[in-house]
Amino acid sequence: MRKQDKWSAEIYSISEVLFAPTCLEETLNNFVKTLSLIRSTRRGGLEIAASEGETKITAITSGSPSAADCTVPKAAIDEVMTAGRLVVPDVCSSELFKDQIKWHRIAPTAFIAAAVKVNNETVGTLWFERTEESGYDYEEEVDFLSMAANLAGRAIWLHRTISRRERTFAEEQQEQQNSRDEQSQSSARQRLLKNDGIIGESPALMAAVETAKVVAETNSTVLLRGESGTGKECFAKLIHQHSTRQKKPFIKFNCPALSESLLESELFGHEKGAFTGAITQRLGRFELANGGTLLLDEIGEIPPAFQAKLLRVIQEGEFERVGGTKTLKVDVRLIFATNKDLETAVRNAEFREDLYYRISGVPITLPPLRQRDGDIPLLARAFLQRFNEENGRDLHFAPSALDHLSKCKFPGNVRELENCVRRTATLARSKTITSSDFACQTDQCFSSRLWKGVHCSHCHIELDASAGTTPLAGALANDVSPKDAGSAGVASNLIERDRLISALEEAGWNQAKAARILGKTSRQVGYAIRRHGVEVRKL
Known part of the structure; x- marks a missing residue:
């Protein structure tokens, strides 16, 4: 056997x-x-x-x-x-x-x-x-x-x-799931990118986006509120693109950039010969936006005298061009934006109460970057990708760099973050950006000096909140030359640009007459013209 x-x-x-x-x-x-x-x-x-x-x-x-x-x-x-x-x-x-x-x-x-x-x-x-x-x-x-x-x-x-x-099957399944998650996140980000550059997934941002989309379905007046750099213009575009007016024009206008007379001409247009230099008829922003959406940015900065004229067109949809007599009627969806405390401005008689109620149809407060948990890495990557495409580079962030950025409060919000990314990418010496590449690591984050009493958690510059003047005013005062120190005074007494241009126009661009109108010296007016970069007209 x-x-x-x-x-x-x-x-x-x-x-x-x-x-x-x-x-x-x-x-x-x-x-x-x-x-x-x-x-x-x-x-x-x-x-x-x-x-x-x-x-x-x-x-x-x-x-x-x-x-x-x-x-x-x-x-x-x-x-x-x-x-x-x-x-x-x-x-x-x-x-x-x-x-x-x-x-x-x-x-x-x-x-x-x-x-x-x-x-x-x-x-x-x-x-x-x-x-x-x-x-x-x-x-x-x-x-x-x-x-x-x-x-x-x-x-x-x-x-x-x-x-x-x-294990291989489990790993493959996990990889497929991770891939699906990444694709889902990528799709979400792409959808957000299509929303005119609104990048982020934080609950605070998503709440604002959802509100904006709901409001977009109506013709209600919208007031976008929030700190500078929070993306008010992007939200205005989002509202326009989700509205029934999306195929019509979207016009934006920055209100405080011009004096009262020029502001009226820009918004309402002017007739030929209405004033010196008006050699042709010109359509204003309201006419250009007819049928569409008009964004009036920094509405809280418009001159008090012009607020009454603006109130009329908001209420009635009617106006006349500068130098014209024909009443024009337009159908415009109005969106206003401001970073100013309008309630305080109303109490201080700096802003008309009736205009305040007219523009505050549906207020939407945009969250600052410090309240948007997790959005900083997404934004930073998007800005770096944009920089790479524009400059033919292939830079990327190390995890420590993104963690470093996430710890900053960024008082300048998205605009400050983008500048930080671009500056760092421009000076980067290798393809991988690390935390040591940021300006704040070498005490070069000078933008923080513009924010009184604000301490950026990753910046080494701490500002004194008890200073007698604002940091910006102090910076301007430091720029006054010894020659102008006695006559022009400190920067805190600098003539406002709108008042200056208005006085110059009233005086026929004669600086001496403008000085008398303003109660200032000719040297102070000359200094203000240089500081504001005003181009003196020769009539």
């Missing part, structure tokens, strides 16, 4: 255990126990070395002492690894076990071991010890143990292959 036929029942029992649907560690423990019962051994064990992604596995028979007490001498392990099998009829008389006192028994003990191989690579050792018996066929025993070890090797290979595939 062949040995294989003789062992068929035992091998079948072992195979059932080895290929049962259990984890590898449990499978090998059951395998060792079953083998011990089948061969009637005293004790035994199996040790499998750790592989990539796997831990070392040690299995011993239930009747054995602890794993530490069942340690096979290294010399014996080396012999098994080299020869593939080992038979020691009496461990007490073997040189391989001379240093292992725990192996010594009163009765002679035999040690039988076989190497466990996976894909022809030895990965462990299967061993048993039994009481030495006269006439016992140890070669037959080690043959059986070798066959069992081969089956164990195949089982180990199968378990590891399935495990790797499961």
Whole structure:
């Protein structure tokens, strides 16, 4: 009878255990126990070395002492690894076990071991010890143990292959999920980018966006409020593009840029010959925006005398061009924007109360950047990408750089952040921008000096909130030359641009007459003209 036929029942029992649907560690423990019962051994064990992604596995028979007490001498392990099998009829008389006192028994003990191989690579050792018996066929025993070890090797290979595939499948699933998440986030960002540059995912920003979209469906007057640099113009475009007027013109106009007379001409237009230089008829912003949307930015800065004229066109939709007598009627959706405290301006009689109620149809307050958690990295990446496209560069942020930016309050909001990114990218000396590349790390973040009492958390410049003058006024005062110091006075007494232009126009651009109108000296008027960059007209 062949040995294989003789062992068929035992091998079948072992195979059932080895290929049962259990984890590898449990499978090998059951395998060792079953083998011990089948061969009637005293004790035994199996040790499998750790592989990539796997831990070392040690299995011993239930009747054995602890794993530490069942340690096979290294010399014996080396012999098994080299020869593939080992038979020691009496461990007490073997040189391989001379240093292992725990192996010594009163009765002679035999040690039988076989190497466990996976894909022809030895990965462990299967061993048993039994009481030495006269006439016992140890070669037959080690043959059986070798066959069992081969089956164990195949089982180990199968378990590891399935495990790797499961891990690979899980990793692929996770990668696909991450890819879907990134695509979803990218789509969200792209949708936001289509909303005229409104980039961000913070709850505060999303709330403002949703409100703007709801308001866009009506023709209600909108007042966008918020600090400078929060994106009021972008929100105005968003409202226009989500309105029924989206195919009509979107016109924007910055109110405080001109004097009262020029402001009237720009908004209402003028007839040919209405004033010197009016050589042709010109349409105003209201006419250009007819059927569409008109954004009047910094509405809180318009001169008081012009507020009454503006109130009429808001209420009635009617106006006359400068120098004209024909009343024109327009259909314009009005959006106003300001960073000024209009309520205080009304109390101080700087802004008409009736105009305030007219423009405050639906107020939307835009959140400053310091309240938009998580948006700074998105904005910074978008600005850097725009810089790369414009300049043919391939810069990117290190994680530490984005973390550094996220800690800044950015009192100048999105506009200040964009300037910070562009400045840093321009001066970057490598493709990776790190936190050390920012100007604030070398005390060069001078923009923070414009903000009285504001301390940027990542800037080293701390401003004194108790200073007697505003930082901007102080900066202007420092620019006054000694020659002008006595006559022009400090910058806090600088003539306002609108008042200056109005007086010059009234005086026919004669500086001496304008000085008398303003109650100033000619030198003060001359200094104000230079400071404001006013182009003197020659009539």
